[in-house]
Amino acid sequence: MKVLKLSAQGLPQSWISLEQAVIHYAAGEVRWEAGAEVAVFRGGHNAITGAQSIITVNSIIGTRGVPNINPFELKPGLTNSKLFARDRNLCAYCGDTFHESELTREHIIPFAQQGQDTWMNVVTACRACNHRKSSRTPEQARMPLLYTPYVPSLWEDFILRNRRILSDQMEFLMAHLPRNSRLCA
Numbered sequence: 001m002k003v004l005k006l007s008a009q010g011l012p013q014s015w016i017s018l019e020q021a022v023i024h025y026a027a028g029e030v031r032w033e034a035g036a037e038v039a040v041f042r043g044g045h046n047a048i049t050g051a052q053s054i055i056t057v058n059s060i061i062g063t064r065g066v067p068n069i070n071p072f073e074l075k076p077g078l079t080n081s082k083l084f085a086r087d088r089n090l091c092a093y094c095g096d097t098f099h100e101s102e103l104t105r106e107h108i109i110p111f112a113q114q115g116q117d118t119w120m121n122v123v124t125a126c127r128a129c130n131h132r133k134s135s136r137t138p139e140q141a142r143m144p145l146l147y148t149p150y151v152p153s154l155w156e157d158f159i160l161r162n163r164r165i166l167s168d169q170m171e172f173l174m175a176h177l178p179r180n181s182r183l184c185a
Helices: 018-026 081-085 127-132 154-162 168-173
Strands: 002-007 013-018 031-043 052-063 103-107 123-126
Touching: 002 018, 002 168, 013 018, 013 154, 013 168, 018 031, 018 052, 052 168, 081 103, 081 123, 081 154, 103 127, 123 127, 154 168
Parallel strands: 002 052
Antiparallel strands: 002 013, 031 052, 103 123
């Protein structure tokens, strides 16, 4: 289970382990919490008062400090699993849905024609369509794209990064997605 760590302003920073979250709580870095309580950690007893230390971890935490990043300038890393999730495991050419193991990263403008490995030049394709298109553009292969590629937003990237998102975390992230996000459909 991962905790969604946000800046104090509410911008996603990272997915962190429960143990990392406890460190933020213990250091007094948690400014606010949201979502459900997901774990309770019990520590030692105070020698004077006898009180036991207890840290309750929520699924979403806002931490102290201002990130030195502009979230609108961030470009998410391109991986096959994120690409397939962005495209909902749907082949951009035949329109069928496939298991991840049957999909490929397909370059719209192929490397052989100076295409690049960027979000705007890749789509998900089944192995058969990728093979059929070969090193041609969709126009050259007479295989029109069924959808257009796009660069995921910071919020979409956080959804694409984690396979086990709790419902309250998903609700929080979904509330910030662009209206035209394919992840909303």
